[in-house]
Amino acid sequence: MAYDAIETPFGKTDWIVGGAATYAAYAASNFIKPVNQVSIVGYDFAKEEMDELKKRGVNLEGVEVVKDKKSFFWSGRYHLDMNTRDTLVTDLNVLTDFNPVIPDSYQGSEFLMLGNVLPSLQISVVQQLKTRPKLIAMDTMNFWMDNALDDLKRLLTMVDVLLVNDSEARQLSGQFSLVKAAKEIQKMGPKYLVIKKGEHGALLFHKDQVFFAPALPLEEVFDPTGAGDTFAGGFIGHLAQTRDVSFENMKTAIIVGSAMASFCVEKFGPIRLKEITKADIDGRIRQFVDLVNFDIELI
């Protein structure tokens, strides 16, 4: 949970709530309550935002508030193609002290999504849970592949689903072909692999099966910040709601995640995620059905 300053070709904001856990919670809370949040914020994190999250069924007991430090802050500028961005500022602030403690009330959580932080912290969260969740999914990034690969590899043996983008999948596996990368990564632990390709959609791999979900072609991507985290929130939210971790249901979870991400990019930060209704989400999912649905008769 953090604050961001974002510049895109369409506008600029100097101070907007952000952070992977914020986006994921806003997305997941449409499908499952409570969302047991684990994070750290500073004295500057707005009470209104906390209240908004609570109202949506996000349990904040596991969110540490540090009285004398600021929240994590990130500032970036997107290029015209919206696929690439320059980081202008990264102020770790409270994140340097992050040592997640799982509240007793969170014990028994069945679906765990590990956001992108230091792999040793992700491991600590898994180890604090007395009963192994039904499903553990995780995000990570290239930075940890460069700087904490041993911990990352250890963590990979503990999880069911890895969500990464295409360049991260290539780096982790040493394979350029995503099909080959998926095979290598499954050998490292996760039985399910989601490779996110931004505007080009997402792939789900499991054994020899593969599923592809497109991104919705949009007139305008206003701000891509948080789209991947929103995707992850929708994905785990759908799985937790249905309590079904089959490959078939994971396909649906990918579509739900893609639908949530397609809302996220329409306005700055998580603004759009706070506006949408159940009807909006259902309508968007129907658009995905129309987008890929075809009848074929083999003659």
Add this chain to the structure above:
Amino acid sequence: MAYDAIETPFGKTDWIVGGAATYAAYAASNFIKPVNQVSIVGYDFAKEEMDELKKRGVNLEGVEVVKDKKSFFWSGRYHLDMNTRDTLVTDLNVLTDFNPVIPDSYQGSEFLMLGNVLPSLQISVVQQLKTRPKLIAMDTMNFWMDNALDDLKRLLTMVDVLLVNDSEARQLSGQFSLVKAAKEIQKMGPKYLVIKKGEHGALLFHKDQVFFAPALPLEEVFDPTGAGDTFAGGFIGHLAQTRDVSFENMKTAIIVGSAMASFCVEKFGPIRLKEITKADIDGRIRQFVDLVNFDIELI
């Protein structure tokens, strides 16, 4: 119809049959016979290749053979990502004399695919057909947008379907968003627009409708040469076979085109296209169904 020399990260060939019309004919002949081919070749074009095409139902009456010149020759080298390539040699040879003449026996053709050549030649082909075909589709490239835009714009008013890649759609429309680009291009004439995104699949636009077909995730793309032309051949071949030019059937045609293209890239040039059977094609189309098919129940 041409010869190519191709270098990819996986291998090298100094002399292999190529050319948009060759790929398109090999692909389309799986679905419709005859394929009435219009092209020009030199004295060096192999009799065996002509015989192979004829055997598959490709009518070569409209292929001019020039006795004292060589066939068009192209040589290129692909980069590691296979999405980009450097052209090493372009020898126009017979192409400088190309002035397509439609044989009488071709009159009444119902489905016309205009390969990527000088727009004035594409216009000439349309004008030579006494009965307007049921469907006219066309390919083009950025070079003609830079050098023959007036003719290209005139041609666009005469066709039903334009097939281009994403960067060409952006250049032609002046819009970065493909959704906006599709709107602009439909105003120029073609009621249907296919935007090919290589390994990221293809989009079909018509009015406010959009359909997305993924590319099959492959372990290895051996040689992408001709994939777009093979896609076009499969697309028009399916439409000609079914004689149904509805949006719904065009979706299927896009899947058929994608399936054919996924074979093309498995070996050098059109080699793989000559090997595959009806059963191979049906099996590949089933893979596309599995790739995107999901069940969703809106709860």
